[in-house]
Amino acid sequence: MSVFDLVATDGAARAGVLHTMHGDVPTPAFMPVGTKATVKTVDPDELRALGAQIVLGNTYHLHFRPGEELIAELGGLHSFMAWDGPILTDSGGFQVFSLRDTLLQTDDDGVTFRSVYDGTPARFTPELAAAIQTQLGSDVAMCLDICPPPGVPRAVLEQAVRRTTLWAERQRDLPRAPGQLRFAITQGGLDAELRARSSEELAPLDFDGYAIGGLSVGEERAPMFEATTHAAALLPEAKPRYFMGIGDPEGVIEVIARGVDMFDCVLPTRTARTGSALTFEGRLNLRNARFARDPRPLDEACRCPACTRFSRAYIRHLVNQQEILGIRLLSLHNLRFLIDLVGDARRAIERGAFESWRDDALSRLTPQPLET
Numbered sequence: 001m002s003v004f005d006l007v008a009t010d011g012a013a014r015a016g017v018l019h020t021m022h023g024d025v026p027t028p029a030f031m032p033v034g035t036k037a038t039v040k041t042v043d044p045d046e047l048r049a050l051g052a053q054i055v056l057g058n059t060y061h062l063h064f065r066p067g068e069e070l071i072a073e074l075g076g077l078h079s080f081m082a083w084d085g086p087i088l089t090d091s092g093g094f095q096v097f098s099l100r101d102t103l104l105q106t107d108d109d110g111v112t113f114r115s116v117y118d119g120t121p122a123r124f125t126p127e128l129a130a131a132i133q134t135q136l137g138s139d140v141a142m143c144l145d146i147c148p149p150p151g152v153p154r155a156v157l158e159q160a161v162r163r164t165t166l167w168a169e170r171q172r173d174l175p176r177a178p179g180q181l182r183f184a185i186t187q188g189g190l191d192a193e194l195r196a197r198s199s200e201e202l203a204p205l206d207f208d209g210y211a212i213g214g215l216s217v218g219e220e221r222a223p224m225f226e227a228t229t230h231a232a233a234l235l236p237e238a239k240p241r242y243f244m245g246i247g248d249p250e251g252v253i254e255v256i257a258r259g260v261d262m263f264d265c266v267l268p269t270r271t272a273r274t275g276s277a278l279t280f281e282g283r284l285n286l287r288n289a290r291f292a293r294d295p296r297p298l299d300e301a302c303r304c305p306a307c308t309r310f311s312r313a314y315i316r317h318l319v320n321q322q323e324i325l326g327i328r329l330l331s332l333h334n335l336r337f338l339i340d341l342v343g344d345a346r347r348a349i350e351r352g353a354f355e356s357w358r359d360d361a362l363s364r365l366t367p368q369p370l371e372t
């Protein structure tokens with residue numbers, strides 16, 4: 001059975017289905033992030049009701065707390081967090097290379113860093129990253145890669161590409177959980193030649209899917225989208241393509257337009273915790289006094305548990321009083337908003353109308369200045 005079926009294409013945009021041990025995932029797919037085996041404040045039943053088809057878990061954090069052996073003892077990650085749908089686990093590479101001032105040393109064998117939990121030195125190798133994900137039992141495991149920060153010298157990017165390939169070669173044939181898929185991650189930052197090199201080195205290894213890593217890490221948006229166009233086109237057409245770390249409505253539409261099938265971001269839930277809602281009027285900061293007597297829902301067209309029952313005025317009150325329900329309602333809304341947006345994109349691709357849908361969606365999303 002194939003891992004991925006392409007159902008329709010429209011320009012570079014694609015609609016497909018990813019097949020996993022815990023079910024099919026229609027793509028494009030937004031994947032809510034459950035860093036510590038929980039999408040913050042959201043119950044798995046609620047995630048299912050919102051339309052989430054797959055969630056992310058985080059190898060780095062689960063390795064340190066509570067530990068993959070404990071999770072395996074309790075039946076694996078699906079059983080532990082009571083989510084019976086597909087789970088993708090990232091490899092921990094992004095955390096190792098991005099958590100501030102914890103990186104100690106990288107060599108061809110692996111990477112040494114200080115745990116963000118207690119500062120003790122720890123080491124990740126490709127073999128350990130694969131073994132942790134095997135214990136967790138995720139449906140999609142990611143290769144350990146090297147994700148440099150933006151703006152590093154070309155030699156650093158080149159070294160990251162070389163080691164990422166070296167590590168992918170070592171991880172490809174390591175033991176896996178039953179039915180587990182393994183995706184490689186391409187690197188190269190904004191450098192067109194290095195992105196091509198990374199893809200050319202990894203594509204022949206025939207992984208189940210390919211990720212675009214090392215973008216959306218703080219660089220300017222225009223060159224980032226240009227690099228995405230380039231990077232996506234370099235990946236095998238028959239394999240799923242995963243853009244790591246994008247979750248704002250405009251960004252999601254732009255990567256779908258460039259042929260990306262899957263993406264994840266903490267943005268919907270993190271934005272909720274700052275008291276903001278994603279809407280077709282732009283991002284609303286509920287702390288703003290103009291919502292104090294506003295009887296309307298967060299978004300008129302949304303059918304989430306917040307918008308069908310509560311006013312902006314009520315949610316603003318909850319946010320201002322630091323009531324937990326306020327964060328929960330905004331989290332449910334923001335996740336639903338993105339999941340619905342991506343579902344609309346899929347239907348537009350299927351009927352061959354993606355370009356006009358994209359123009360319309362972007363014009364609705366962008367005319368109002370974003371509030372912060």
Ligand SMILES: [Zn+2]
Pocket residue numbers: 298299302303304305306307308332333334336337
């Ligand atoms: Zn809503």
